[in-house]
Structures are given as C-alpha cells and as structure tokens.
Amino acid sequence: MGPGDLAQALEPLPLRQDARLIVGRETFDDAGVFLLTDDLALVQTVDFFAPIVDDPFLFGQIAAANALSDVYAMGGEPLTAMNILAFPSEALPLSVMTEILRGGQDKVHEAGAIIVGGHTVVDDEVKYGLSVTGRAHPARLLTNAGARVGEQLVLTKPIGSGILATLAKRGELAPDLALALLASMRALNAVASRAALAAGAKCATDITGFGLLGHASHIARASSVTLRIRARDVPLLPGAHEHWASGKTGGASRNAEYLATLVQWNRDDPAMRALLVDPQTSGGLLVSVPPARLADYLSAVEGATVIGEVEPAGEIALIVD
Ligand code: CO
Ligand code: CO
Numbered sequence: 621m622g623p624g625d626l627a628q629a630l631e632p633l634p635l636r637q638d639a640r641l642i643v644g645r646e647t648f649d650d651a652g653v654f655l656l657t658d659d660l661a662l663v664q665t666v667d668f669f670a671p672i673v674d675d676p677f678l679f680g681q682i683a684a685a686n687a688l689s690d691v692y693a694m695g696g697e698p699l700t701a702m703n704i705l706a707f708p709s710e711a712l713p714l715s716v717m718t719e720i721l722r723g724g725q726d727k728v729h730e731a732g733a734i735i736v737g738g739h740t741v742v743d744d745e746v747k748y749g750l751s752v753t754g755r756a757h758p759a760r761l762l763t764n765a766g767a768r769v770g771e772q773l774v775l776t777k778p779i780g781s782g783i784l785a786t787l788a789k790r791g792e793l794a795p796d797l798a799l800a801l802l803a804s805m806r807a808l809n810a811v812a813s814r815a816a817l818a819a820g821a822k823c824a825t826d827i828t829g830f831g832l833l834g835h836a837s838h839i840a841r842a843s844s845v846t847l848r849i850r851a852r853d854v855p856l857l858p859g860a861h862e863h864w865a866s867g868k869t870g871g872a873s874r875n876a877e878y879l880a881t882l883v884q885w886n887r888d889d890p891a892m893r894a895l896l897v898d899p900q901t902s903g904g905l906l907v908s909v910p911p912a913r914l915a916d917y918l919s920a921v922e923g924a925t926v927i928g929e930v931e932p933a934g935e936i937a938l939i940v941d
Contacts, residue, residue, distance in 0.1 A: 622874030623648070623830050623838075643694070647764045647842040650693035650825055653756065661758040663696035667828075668704045668749020672785045672901055673802065676716045680723020680748060682805045686828065686902035687750040688731050692813035693826040693905055695762035696754035698731045703738025706747040720748050731808055762813070764842035766822030767908040773847060773928040774914070776812040776921050777804050777904025779832055780860025780895055783867030787859075792866070797859035804857060805902040812905045815920035819913035827903030831875045833896045833938055835906060837882045840937035843908075848939045849928035851892040864891045864898075871899035882937040896940065 621629075630645065642661060643653035651665035667687040671679045684701070691698045703724060707717050728735050733752070784801045787793040793801070809826060816824050823843060825835045832854065840847050875897040885893065908930055909917045918924050931939075 622871065622878055623834055624874065624878040642758055642761070643763055648838040649764050650690040651696065653694060653758075653761060655758055659757055661756045661761070663691050663694050663754040663756050664751070665690035666704070666749065666751040668747050669901070670745055670747050673788065676719035677723040678802060678806070680720040681727050682802075682902050683748045684724040684727035684750055685806055685808055687752050688727065688733070689809045689826045689828075689902060691752050691754035692809040693762060693824050694756060695760055695813060695817050695824070696756040698728070698733040698752050698754040700736045701728045701733055701750045701752045702736060704749050704751060705738065705740045706743035706745065707740060708744055708746065709742050712746070720746070724748065724750060727806070727808065731810060760817055762816055762821060762824035762907070764823065764825055764839045767839050767843035767845050767930045768822070768910075769845060769930050769932050770911060771908040771930045772911055772914050772926050773849065773930065774907045774909050774917060774924050775827070775832070775855060775904055775927050776809065776907065776924045777807065777827070778855035778857045778860070778923070779827065779900055779903060780857040780898060781805055781900045781903065782869055782872065782898040783860055783864055783895070784857055785901060786867040786869055787863055793859065800858045809905050812907065812921050812924065815917055816905065816907045816909070818920070819917040820910050821907050823908040824905045826905050827900045829871060829899045831872065831897040831899055832906070833879050833883060833940070834875045837879060837937045839906070839908070843930070844933050846931045846934040846937060846939060847928060848931050848941065850941050851887055851889060851896065853925065853927045854892070854896065855923070855925045856895060860895060861891055864894045868894060869899060872897050875899060879938075884936045884939045886939065886941045
C-alpha cells in the first residue's frame with residue numbers, strides 16, 4: 621500500500637506503551653526492535669509480494685533478500701525466518717512451489733540464518749515472502765531517527781527496479797538489462813549494514829516500496845532534519861533512465877502524491893522525478909554516514925555512492941537539487 625493510505629489506516633489505532641519496545645511503528649522503521657536484555661534486542665519484520673519475475677527460484681531469492689534486508693536496515697543479524705506462501709495448487713505444479721521455497725532458503729542460508737517453519741494458503745495468485753527474526757545490540761541500531769546534521773547520505777544499490785521489473789514482466793526488457801536488474805535485487809545488504817555499524821552510523825533504511833524519496837522522507841521526519849539529495853549523483857540501474865516513461869507504476873503515483881508537500885524540486889527533470897519515487901524491490905540501504913568515516917564506508921561497500929547530506933530541519937523534509 622502507499623505510505624499515505626497506510627498512515628491513515630493506522631492512525632486511529634492506539635499505541636501501546638512499553639519500555640522494552642525500542643523501535644515501534646511510529647517512525648516507519650524497517651523492523652520492530654524489542655529489548656530482551658541490556659545488550660540484546662530482538663529484531664522482527666515481515667515482507668511478502670506477488671512474483672516480479674517468471675523464474676520461481678529467482679523470485680524466491682529476491683523475496684528473501686528483500687525480507688532479510690529489513691533486519692540489515694536496522695543493523696541486525698538475521699537468525700531465523702518463516703516462509704509465508706500463497707499458492708494456486710490447482711493451477712500450478714508443486715514443483716514451482718518447491719523452487720520458490722528453494723530460492724528463499726538459498727538466500728536465508730547465505731545470510732547465515734535458518735528457516736524454522738512457515739505457513740501456506742491456497743490462493744489464485746502466488747505471493748511469497750518471509751518473516752525474519754534477528755538480533756541486534758540495543759546501543760548499536762540503525763534507525764530512521766538516528767540521522768545527524770552534517771552526515772553524508774550514501775546509497776548502496778542503484779535505483780530503477782520498479783520501472784525495469786514492469787518492463788520485464790511485459791517481455792520488453794533486453795536480456796543484459798534484465799540480468800543487471802536480477803543481480804541487484806538478489807544481492808543481500810549484509811555488507812552495507814555491517815560496514816554502517818563499523819563506521820559509527822546510527823541511521824539507515826532500505827529502499828523498497830515507497831521509493832528513494834518516500835523512505836528518505838521517513839528519515840527526515842523521524843530524525844527532525846532536512847535531507848538534501850543531488851539527483852544527478854543518484855546511481856541508476858542500466859536502462860532505467862532510458863525507459864523511465866514506459867515502466868511507470870501505480871505505486872509510483874501513490875508515492876508521488878504522498879510526497880507532494882514534502883519535496884522541494886530545484887531541477888525540472890521528469891525522468892529523475894519518476895525514478896526517485898519509483899517503488900523498489902530489494903533495494904539498497906540509504907545510510908547516513910559520519911563524514912570522518914565516509915572514505916572507510918565507501919571503500920568497504922561496493923557500489924556505495926554519496927547522493928546528498930543531512931541538513932538542519934528546514935520548512936521542507938527533502939530538497940532535490
Ligand atoms: Co524496509
Ligand atoms: Co518492509
């Protein structure tokens with residue numbers, strides 16, 4: 621769902637105060653964090669969606685990388701995962717289900733975690749994802765509220781996966797562009813997360829359904845800062861700029877609508893306007909890195925790119941130059 625509808629639906633629900641809840645739903649963070657002991661916190665998240673690629677194994681890998689990413693985005697280490705699968709068992713062979721689950725398991729194992737169970741329902745449309753549980757040190761978390769003025773904003777994967785996946789679904793994406801897209805969506809954010817903690821970062825989120833600017837706006841609000849983003853520095857997947865107009869999605873318009881009053885656009889660039897709100901699947905981390913440790917971070921994380929900085933809170937959440 622779009623961030624506007626989600627906020628509206630959740631608004632009437634009372635928040636339950638509990639001193640052990642370190643990160644709850646108020647800040648639109650990637651996962652909930654619950655204090656167990658002074659030096660141990662539980663990190664919990666769930667994510668599932670309909671196939672964005674035809675190959676069931678690849679779909680399983682992407683769905684799992686995407687679900688694990690929310691633990692990494694909090695600075696956590698994934699421990700266990702449970703499958704969630706909706707499957708049309710009358711219409712599709714069970715071997716398809718096995719391949720989806722095999723892809724998911726492959727990524728969970730790559731993350732050093734294990735699958736401990738799951739739940740299936742018969743449904744007309746396939747949907748797959750995982751609920752992931754991880755651990756973190758309560759004093760070493762990456763939250764939306766942790767950005768500090770003067771820090772540099774670093775993005776660890778290129779954007780454009782929503783637009784390109786839409787084209788791929790229609791069979792309109794060249795094979796080399798499809799390969800680059802798949803490689804990006806299957807990649808874990810493990811290194812980006814560990815390097816962020818090592819660099820003393822306190823704030824990160826992963827870029828998924830709300831697009832780069834949607835997730836950036838949650839950081840701006842939770843941290844009470846303004847984020848300045850240089851559109852020309854934002855890394856794009858190959859083909860994304862060329863195809864931005866033909867792969868636009870409903871999710872992108874919902875994101876744009878939500879962001880209408882939150883962004884000051886200093887450049888009239890329709891392609892970048894579309895790409896910066898494009899809903900991503902299994903996107904990279906957006907990390908707010910202390911300037912003194914920026915060089916360390918960039919050398920530790922392949923593909924990491926500086927795209928802007930954190931400024932004192934102005935009248936608007938995001939400025940795009
Ligand atoms: Co997330
Ligand atoms: Co999520």
